């Protein structure tokens with residue numbers, strides 16, 4: 366059997382039979398649903414008809430917290446330490462396709478386990494450790510059915526205003542932080558950095574300094590531990606800078622910033 370006479374063929378709508386060469390099949394493999402040997406991949410159907418607590422969704426991403434979940438905070442099932450804020454305009458890597466996206470709105474989520482996408486409440490042996498009291502988004506997600514998305518996030522999402530809106534000085538601190546350390550501004554300055562290095566390095570340094578000083582000030586004023594700050598002010602500029610193409614290092618009292626090389630297309 367020659368390469369062209371193999372059992373792999375495509376019948377086009379006009380009846381033409383197309384038999385790709387091995388090289389073509391390799392190009393299609395993994396891209397158009399073919400296995401490396403050129404045979405079409407088998408369709409996979411879910412055999413589940415309910416949640417068996419396999420934890421696959423828990424290892425892929427962490428849930429957005431809704432206003433309906435506030436009871437979990439009041440009952441102490443989830444604490445402020447377990448949450449973090451994604452700020453409006455923040456670049457986030459999608460756990461589904463690995464691509465970077467901008468968040469169009471502020472979101473509060475459960476933290477992942479450090480260095481992974483896995484939810485903090487997931488235990489490899491036990492599965493979800495708060496299963497009976499898990500957040501609404503986890504309850505709605507039914508991997509075995511079509512019911513995998515949630516509607517009305519914009520109005521249903523929990524925000525920092527819902528949590529801290531009655532505490533004036535915290536509301537003011539969050540507002541000031543958003544003004545001084547806006548992520549849209551942060552990204553614009555990084556883009557400008559390539560044109561006028563000195564002026565923009567100073568602007569970036571000012572933002573970073575404000576971000577870190579405000580964190581220190583809140584920690585001291587409220588006797589907070591570090592792990593509550595990602596909820597109050599989002600992730601630090603240090604932490605998210607690499608997503609914007611910038612590495613920031615602190616050397617003594619100075620900040621050293623390095624612009625990362627853009628990946629070639």
Ligand code: SF4
Pocket residue numbers: 413415416417418419420421422423506507508509
């Ligand atoms: S909903 Fe999540 S934990 Fe439950 S079966 Fe599906 S993937 Fe597994």
Ligand code: SF4
Pocket residue numbers: 422423426427428475484485486487488492493494495496499500503
């Ligand atoms: S809260 Fe529980 S169910 Fe929801 S993602 Fe985390 S471990 Fe999974």
